[in-house]
Amino acid sequence: MSQAATASPPAARPAARRGNLGDTVFEWACRGAGVFVLLLIGAIIIELFIAGWPAFRIFGFAFITSTDWDPVQEVFGAGVSIYGTVVTSVMAIMLAVPIAFGIAFFLTELAPVWLRRPVGTAIELLAAVPSIIYGMWGFFVIAPAFAKHVQPWIIDNAGELPLVGFLFQGPPFGTGIFTAAFILAIMILPFIAATMRDVFEQVPPVYKESAYALGATTWEVMRGVVIPYTRISVVGSVMLGLGRALGETMAVTFVIGNANRISSSVFGPGNTIASLVALEFGESEIGTLRLASLLALGFILFVLSFIVLATSRWLLRPRLKA
Amino acid sequence: MSLSLAAGVVPGPRKDPAVAAALGRRRKRADAVIRLLCVAATLIGLVFLASILITLTTRGFEAMSLRVFTHTTAAPGSDGGLLNAIVGSLIQALLGTAIGTPIGILAGTYLAEYSQGSKFGNAVRFVSDILLSAPSILVGLFVYQILVLPFGGFSGWAGAVALAIIVIPVVIRTTEDMLQLIPNTLREAVIALGSPKWKMVVLVCWKAAMAGIITGVLLAVARVAGETAPLLFTSLGNNAWSTDLARPMASLPVTIYSFASSPFEDWIALAWAGALLITLGVLAINILARTLLRVSK
Numbered sequence: 001m002s003q004a005a006t007a008s009p010p011a012a013r014p015a016a017r018r019g020n021l022g023d024t025v026f027e028w029a030c031r032g033a034g035v036f037v038l039l040l041i042g043a044i045i046i047e048l049f050i051a052g053w054p055a056f057r058i059f060g061f062a063f064i065t066s067t068d069w070d071p072v073q074e075v076f077g078a079g080v081s082i083y084g085t086v087v088t089s090v091m092a093i094m095l096a097v098p099i100a101f102g103i104a105f106f107l108t109e110l111a112p113v114w115l116r117r118p119v120g121t122a123i124e125l126l127a128a129v130p131s132i133i134y135g136m137w138g139f140f141v142i143a144p145a146f147a148k149h150v151q152p153w154i155i156d157n158a159g160e161l162p163l164v165g166f167l168f169q170g171p172p173f174g175t176g177i178f179t180a181a182f183i184l185a186i187m188i189l190p191f192i193a194a195t196m197r198d199v200f201e202q203v204p205p206v207y208k209e210s211a212y213a214l215g216a217t218t219w220e221v222m223r224g225v226v227i228p229y230t231r232i233s234v235v236g237s238v239m240l241g242l243g244r245a246l247g248e249t250m251a252v253t254f255v256i257g258n259a260n261r262i263s264s265s266v267f268g269p270g271n272t273i274a275s276l277v278a279l280e281f282g283e284s285e286i287g288t289l290r291l292a293s294l295l296a297l298g299f300i301l302f303v304l305s306f307i308v309l310a311t312s313r314w315l316l317r318p319r320l321k322a
Numbered sequence: 323m324s325l326s327l328a329a330g331v332v333p334g335p336r337k338d339p340a341v342a343a344a345l346g347r348r349r350k351r352a353d354a355v356i357r358l359l360c361v362a363a364t365l366i367g368l369v370f371l372a373s374i375l376i377t378l379t380t381r382g383f384e385a386m387s388l389r390v391f392t393h394t395t396a397a398p399g400s401d402g403g404l405l406n407a408i409v410g411s412l413i414q415a416l417l418g419t420a421i422g423t424p425i426g427i428l429a430g431t432y433l434a435e436y437s438q439g440s441k442f443g444n445a446v447r448f449v450s451d452i453l454l455s456a457p458s459i460l461v462g463l464f465v466y467q468i469l470v471l472p473f474g475g476f477s478g479w480a481g482a483v484a485l486a487i488i489v490i491p492v493v494i495r496t497t498e499d500m501l502q503l504i505p506n507t508l509r510e511a512v513i514a515l516g517s518p519k520w521k522m523v524v525l526v527c528w529k530a531a532m533a534g535i536i537t538g539v540l541l542a543v544a545r546v547a548g549e550t551a552p553l554l555f556t557s558l559g560n561n562a563w564s565t566d567l568a569r570p571m572a573s574l575p576v577t578i579y580s581f582a583s584s585p586f587e588d589w590i591a592l593a594w595a596g597a598l599l600i601t602l603g604v605l606a607i608n609i610l611a612r613t614l615l616r617v618s619k
Contacts, residue, residue: 030429036429037490119364132550249459286471305456306456
């Protein structure tokens with residue numbers, strides 16, 4: 001017994017050291033993977049900037065504001081596609097947020113418990129459908145329907161309005177800015193709805209029960225308790241949807257109409273940064289100014305979505321901590 | 323007290339039963355209207371999902387045949403299939419997942435087990451969340467810059483690497499979330515037995531979170547299986563049969579994209595068949611992942 005007791009400490013020490021070695025190796029492997037992720041985003045920013053540098057150098061700051069995009073004359077500007085990106089995304093948000101809010105409200109307060117999971121899952125599956133499918137569906141189903149029924153009706157009824165009428169004039173192509181925004185709205189709908197639902201569920205039940213006990217209706221509880229409690233996170237979930245919409249490529253490429261000009265009507269064709277890059281990349285030769293301009297567009301898109309997504313993250317932070 | 327409810331005893335419109343009843347009716351009506359609008363919003367969401375699925379199944383099944391799985395893509399009018407695109411997509415998605423998963427699991431483990439609110443850990447979590455929602459087309463441009471330009475052309479490898487970059491943040495997020503669900507008492511019990519920390523993580527925490535981590539990997543596979551934009555500039559697409567990762571490689575989404583935007587009827591029909599395949603695959607993996615998570619809980 002005593003022999004074993006005296007013999008064991010020296011035997012145990014190498015084992016302990018092996019354990020430490022294993023710990024060191026494993027911790028550094030995990031930390032290394034974290035460093036890799038940081039390096040990855042840094043490398044993406046730097047590579048895109050370097051690749052787009054010829055365009056920034058030649059056109060200067062005017063690259064961002066110029067609305068020329070002329071591959072023949074080698075004059076490039078990001079104005080039209082930045083405009084298209086922002087306008088389609090903002091319109092998509094305006095269409096999607098009320099519906100997403102309704103869905104989140106339905107799923108947290110109104111639906112019977114047995115209905116919540118299947119409906120919630122169905123909405124989440126909408127988020128899993130690949131964007132190329134939205135593009136095809138938009139091009140072959142939504143665009144013809146818009147051209148035949150929806151747009152002529154809006155043009156007839158809203159085209160003559162004072163002040164805002166010009167927004168709704170022009171021929172009903174079916175494709176265009178409005179259709180792109182519509183498809184984008186459907187695509188970001190499940191992201192916003194799911195985040196809002198999670199946010200609403202964070203409200204302590206006691207607060208809601210107190211309001212109900214005072215005789216408040218469901219909507220009054222929503223307006224008076226849930227929304228004030230979650231206001232910041234709700235804005236964060238909207239920003240998350242906006243961030244998704246800005247960089248969406250395939251769905252928009254199918255239905256935007258691909259034109260390098262800004263039309264006053266929301267039914268006119270246009271371009272977004274992502275759709276322009278997707279459409280013109282294949283036609284651009286290596287080393288040309290055109291390719292550099294497309295990569296510079298990529299850099300601008302990265303900066304735009306980084307700002308929006310970082311804001312969203314920051315606003316949703318209280319929820320993430322909980 | 324009940325006297326005060328009678329009209330005239332205490333002045334003020336809210337004390338008047340008739341006015342109070344009218345106010346109550348208005349509140350109830352507002353509530354009913356909002357409820358109705360919310361149900362309508364949910365129905366709108368479900369209608370879109372149904373419309374997409376119905377369009378896909380009707381047009382997809384029309385074009386579906388054995389030929390789709392046995393022939394490679396061919397010129398319009400010559401009875402081609404999608405075999406090379408299906409195989410190319412499988413290779414790139416699986417390879418991308420294989421590359422991205424270990425990095426994602428390790429980084430997620432770092433966040434859950436080691437970072438403990440450190441600045442570096444928060445930075446990694448922040449960047450990973452940004453990457454999760456960042457435009458995938460930019461990943462394609464990035465990989466074009468670092469792998470396609472310097473190494474002489476489009477390749478299946480470049481496509482797989484682009485997909486791996488998309489896999490990483492998905493796996494990080496689920497791994498961290500799942501590890502954080504494990505109660506600390508379990509960790510303390512393992513450490514109290516004298517185990518080194520890495521054994522605690524690998525043999526206990528990973529094992530306990532296994533179903534969740536697999537769910538994350540499945541969701542990542544589903545996500546990259548449908549990605550088109552990052553492949554446009556990396557693996558490009560290939561109309562011939564090729565499993566050589568050093569050469570351009572076909573993929574289902576890119577083939578769907580080029581076929582659907584062509585003017586040829588039979589190519590468009592094939593695009594619908596491919597769209598049906600990919601959507602069924604992606605939705606099936608999603609449902610499988612969710613079921614797995616629910617069963618294990």
